[in-house]
Amino acid sequence: MNFKRPRGTADILPEDQPYWGHVYDVARNVANQFGYRRIDTPIFEDTNLFERGVGNETDIVQKEMYSFEDHGGDSITLRPEGTASVCRAYIENGLHNLPQPVRMYYAAAMFRYERPQAGRVRQFHQFGVEAIGDSSPEVDAEIIELGWKYIADLGIKNVTLRINSLGDSEGREDYISDLEKYFFGVADRLPKIDRDRLNRAPLRVLDSKAKETQALADAAPKSVDYISGEAKEHWDALLVLLDSLEEIYPEFSYKVDHRLVRGLDYYNRTVFEFEPADAGSQGTLIAGGRYDPLMGILGGQETPAIGFAAGLERLILELKKQELPVNSSKGPEIVVVTLGDAGAAGAALASGLRAANVSTVLAPKRSMKAQMRYANSQNAANVVILGDREVATGVASVKSLAEGGGQSEVSLDVTSIAEHVRADGDQ
């Protein structure tokens, strides 16, 4: 029986790497543009961190965590998301002593035990950003702008932004109780799955996928009508900032969606999602929001914060769906082809070229035709042909594999060959 990769994991083969390079490169560039600095946290953490931070009642904690006991008897969990870890690191390393807000990003693997389907796997990757230590709506707008810029810089089109405000804990109780009242009033028209939800997580009835429910949800009480005071001012100010973003980025637009809620416990006020217009069922590309309560929940001092997470697998799916070009990886500058007894000389030449920082690959020791085919298949720029004759005369044949490329005789030494291919490549 052959070994197979665990369910929900992927081998990212060389041919797919250009896509990954693209999403990582653009993430790094965009983060830098906005002044976000990279943070890496451990791939596993104390299980309690996620139970507390993500919320004990969430599905993530209830049934999706990869948890195990280590040899010391501690309960360890492979991280299912990044925000809790970043906040833990903020508290543990005393980052509140830095000028606030602290802007950080990460790009890393996450783990959730779920049934795989399109756009969802067990080991997946997120690019996430967090702005910690500032409650102003300008920061909300900045995070949203960053998310938008990321998608735009990737080249992805037709993405919509939906946004909502959950308000603060005060207004939320009234809201939820009115919402329950409303849905209980029409419970006989809800599918049974949503009647169950109503008891379990009333907010989630709002974003139900059932058509019958959606119509009822549209007419349900809206959370933005229940927010007041600072939360209300914050929300109004944010909408003004988003309006001005619409002027700066011609493609950018947002839609207030009263049915948008988020699954994680720690969100308050602003929540948002970027989604392709023709999204599949697991189509959310980026999701985020404000999580002012989280620092306190984790035992730190109350610190406002907001962030988002982008699903890299989903972004790549969308890049492919929209058939967007990514830079394909380049082949080596030189493939060394050897004949007869020149094998050792060829290996030495290849090493010398690499030492001189010319990417060089030795062709497999086969017939010349096979070696030439190999060089071609590797997208090599040039081949250096080295047989007994060249070794004897000290002059190698260097051939360009480009369409209509020529062949030259070049003195058989690393410097001459390196100069020759560099001059050639510069043209």
Next chain:
RNA sequence: GUGGGCGUAGUGUAAUGGUUAACACGCUAGGUUGUGGCCCUGGAGGCGAGGGUUCAAUUCCCUCCGCUCACCCCA
């Protein structure tokens, strides 16, 4: 956890209750003496596993496993 679809070379497909299971791409060896792509000719490589029906199963039936899509939930 629940439900649907699907398992034939590395990949994508085809056919068949009965001889060597086909095609394309890919891989590999050649197409005269030391020159790639295009073209031509060879070669290697496969019926997911187990059980049942049958004289005979890749084909029909069952179980399992795997993949996939959807629900739940979420990036």
